[in-house]
Amino acid sequence: MRVRSFGSGAAMAALLIAGAAFAASREDNLNDPITGQENAVLADAPNVPPPVQRDHATKIVVHLEVRELEGRLADAVRYTFWTFGGHVPGKFIRIREGDLVEMHLDNHPDNKMPHNIDLHAVNGPGGGAAASLTAPGHSSVFSFKALNPGLYVYHCATAPVAMHIGNGMYGMILVEPKEGLPKVDHEYYVMQGDFYTQGANGDQGLQPFSMAKVIDEKPEYVVFNGSVGSTVGDKALTAKVGETVRLFVGDGGPNLVSSFHVIGQIFDVVYPEGNLAAPTRNVQTTMIPAGGAAIVQFQMSVPGTFIIVDHSIERAFNRGALAQLKVSGEENKLVYSGKTFDLVYQPEGTGIRVAGQGQIVAPAAQSKAERIELGAGVFANNCQACHQADGEGVPDAFPPLAKSDYLNGDKIRAIKTVTGGLETKLTVNGHDFNGVMPAWSLSDEDIADVLTYVYNTWGNSGQEVTPEEVRAYRIKAQ
Amino acid sequence: MHGAVAIAVGTLALVAPLAVGLAVELNSDGMIALPAGLYMPFLRVRALNASNADATAARRIDAFRLDAEPVTNAQFLDFLIAHPQWRKSRIRALFADDRYLKRWPSDLEPADAGARDEPVTNVSWFAAEAYCKARGLRLPTTEQWEYALADEGRGRETVRARSLEWFAEPNGAHPPSVGGPPNGFGVRDMVGLVWEWTLDFAAYARTGESRDSDGKDSANFCGGAAAGVADATDYPAFMRYSMRASLKADYTADNLGFRCAGGAP
Numbered sequence: 001m002r003v004r005s006f007g008s009g010a011a012m013a014a015l016l017i018a019g020a021a022f023a024a025s026r027e028d029n030l031n032d033p034i035t036g037q038e039n040a041v042l043a044d045a046p047n048v049p050p051p052v053q054r055d056h057a058t059k060i061v062v063h064l065e066v067r068e069l070e071g072r073l074a075d076a077v078r079y080t081f082w083t084f085g086g087h088v089p090g091k092f093i094r095i096r097e098g099d100l101v102e103m104h105l106d107n108h109p110d111n112k113m114p115h116n117i118d119l120h121a122v123n124g125p126g127g128g129a130a131a132s133l134t135a136p137g138h139s140s141v142f143s144f145k146a147l148n149p150g151l152y153v154y155h156c157a158t159a160p161v162a163m164h165i166g167n168g169m170y171g172m173i174l175v176e177p178k179e180g181l182p183k184v185d186h187e188y189y190v191m192q193g194d195f196y197t198q199g200a201n202g203d204q205g206l207q208p209f210s211m212a213k214v215i216d217e218k219p220e221y222v223v224f225n226g227s228v229g230s231t232v233g234d235k236a237l238t239a240k241v242g243e244t245v246r247l248f249v250g251d252g253g254p255n256l257v258s259s260f261h262v263i264g265q266i267f268d269v270v271y272p273e274g275n276l277a278a279p280t281r282n283v284q285t286t287m288i289p290a291g292g293a294a295i296v297q298f299q300m301s302v303p304g305t306f307i308i309v310d311h312s313i314e315r316a317f318n319r320g321a322l323a324q325l326k327v328s329g330e331e332n333k334l335v336y337s338g339k340t341f342d343l344v345y346q347p348e349g350t351g352i353r354v355a356g357q358g359q360i361v362a363p364a365a366q367s368k369a370e371r372i373e374l375g376a377g378v379f380a381n382n383c384q385a386c387h388q389a390d391g392e393g394v395p396d397a398f399p400p401l402a403k404s405d406y407l408n409g410d411k412i413r414a415i416k417t418v419t420g421g422l423e424t425k426l427t428v429n430g431h432d433f434n435g436v437m438p439a440w441s442l443s444d445e446d447i448a449d450v451l452t453y454v455y456n457t458w459g460n461s462g463q464e465v466t467p468e469e470v471r472a473y474r475i476k477a478q
Numbered sequence: 479m480h481g482a483v484a485i486a487v488g489t490l491a492l493v494a495p496l497a498v499g500l501a502v503e504l505n506s507d508g509m510i511a512l513p514a515g516l517y518m519p520f521l522r523v524r525a526l527n528a529s530n531a532d533a534t535a536a537r538r539i540d541a542f543r544l545d546a547e548p549v550t551n552a553q554f555l556d557f558l559i560a561h562p563q564w565r566k567s568r569i570r571a572l573f574a575d576d577r578y579l580k581r582w583p584s585d586l587e588p589a590d591a592g593a594r595d596e597p598v599t600n601v602s603w604f605a606a607e608a609y610c611k612a613r614g615l616r617l618p619t620t621e622q623w624e625y626a627l628a629d630e631g632r633g634r635e636t637v638r639a640r641s642l643e644w645f646a647e648p649n650g651a652h653p654p655s656v657g658g659p660p661n662g663f664g665v666r667d668m669v670g671l672v673w674e675w676t677l678d679f680a681a682y683a684r685t686g687e688s689r690d691s692d693g694k695d696s697a698n699f700c701g702g703a704a705a706g707v708a709d710a711t712d713y714p715a716f717m718r719y720s721m722r723a724s725l726k727a728d729y730t731a732d733n734l735g736f737r738c739a740g741g742a743p
Binding site for chain 1: 724
């Protein structure tokens, strides 16, 4: 290993403790002699091949078989996936820096399409794509020396590349540093991808790929490991309290960047962008570029189901980017108490809008016109949800305010109704209502404004209500 | 430029026929006469076999004839009866790989009775070209084939949609029979049944060519592909050119057939 300056010894020690891997130089890896040969042990997500145990570089033979297969994208939603090895994401490849990889890309004869492979771990034109364009029923072979350690995405790069990636053609290759990675209890493989179906999210049946949506970058599905619900329930990731979990996380895209997050679990260590030389600590959410990767690592402190999401949150809730990590073991009430009490919250006063009352200086209307204008806002914020924007209410539920005999008949009763609420049967314009109106903790000014607005809208009587009148007649809270 | 011909740049191929009063002409030999016209190439990379023509300019296509449909198993059987050296037991290894006529149980026996009208597949470029030569024809050039598909801009969205549909259909045991609806020229089944050989399939993309040393081999993969084409939203066209680029003349594939072309009638 070449002599380098790491700065102070203390800083170096800190980095080592954090799990930093310095690895060798590219030159060292280029010159690292190859001893022996082995076939790569590959794994399907969420599994990861075992750590490399060798203390020397070797020749690794990797066979990736491309299969075009119909499979499940979501419940009752089928899709024709294009895969490296039969599943999305593709097989996880694990090698050591300095290794010589002999890559065989085998395009199954049942396939329709030509395919190739671009491994981001390769230094060379197209990352191998230029050497691996392969017709159905044929194989391409090329080799590369692993010069840079790290976690890398591979993908098909045949034009139109967004269609090949969009159909699931991506996976990851881990190039371990010579000294390996720190030992952990569990390693898992999680890869995000976006899918573009002609039907909307949830439309059933075999869904064709949508060229228009992929060009617009508007996916119908954003998923982990190839389908909605791939990693939940019985298929969730598992660990025990006290164990350390390492996730190899990739984003195949083709278009979306991931805001990768585990709900309720801080990442103790993150290797951003899969860069093993510069781990960071105590991370909540890490950004993973399309065509990029990260390694996240954390120790479980308490049991429970931890939800893995793309924290660009709509994707998690509506498009499928959700997986589970189930952790068993002893509770630790000091780390997390759980719910200790379940009480009804009773704010002071009768209404619900008490926060900040008296602190906000509300504008005071200087004229009837201003009062109507301000009252429109009060109405929209407080009354409109039930009485409706047109004042017509909802039949059998919420009485109308428009041309309301109950309202126009008695201004003082209106003030008392708004300030004190109403919980009796009443008849408005000949229709019976039997609901509940809450008492509103609004200022005298606000109530004067909103009543004036209501009286001067929808063909009502046109009278004005003043704050003085509200003060005089309001029902006071008990 | 050839007279007052309007070219809409950015579309795959908008052509104005130089022959007026076009009608579908189906000759007795099952061929369609296509009029001369202008064609906007999809790839703005000069083909290896092209003259010094500007790759971004419209190209003139001379009148030619093209098989209305891909060559079927029944037609190929007739050829094998007359030309024994192309039977699967006799073909030289140089001219076809191990999957030559894979669906045929024996030399003169297409897969099954129903396969007669299906496009013949698992034929190499050498075998396809020999078949066409036996009829006094050749394989169409890539430009002729693409010109026939472009169909003067007619039905462009239908062609794209049908192509994408076909891409998404998992492979069946055998391709559907010929006899789909004709396009404006009267040509059938250009998409949705099989890929088709062209005479100069290897002339455009160089990604499959490991001896390439001119540094242009990025033209057909990843983002590099989008830089040199007329319409980067035409995914099926990318796929056709990628497929051709992945082939070698002795290759055969389950979804690869051909049709023949000839000079103007």
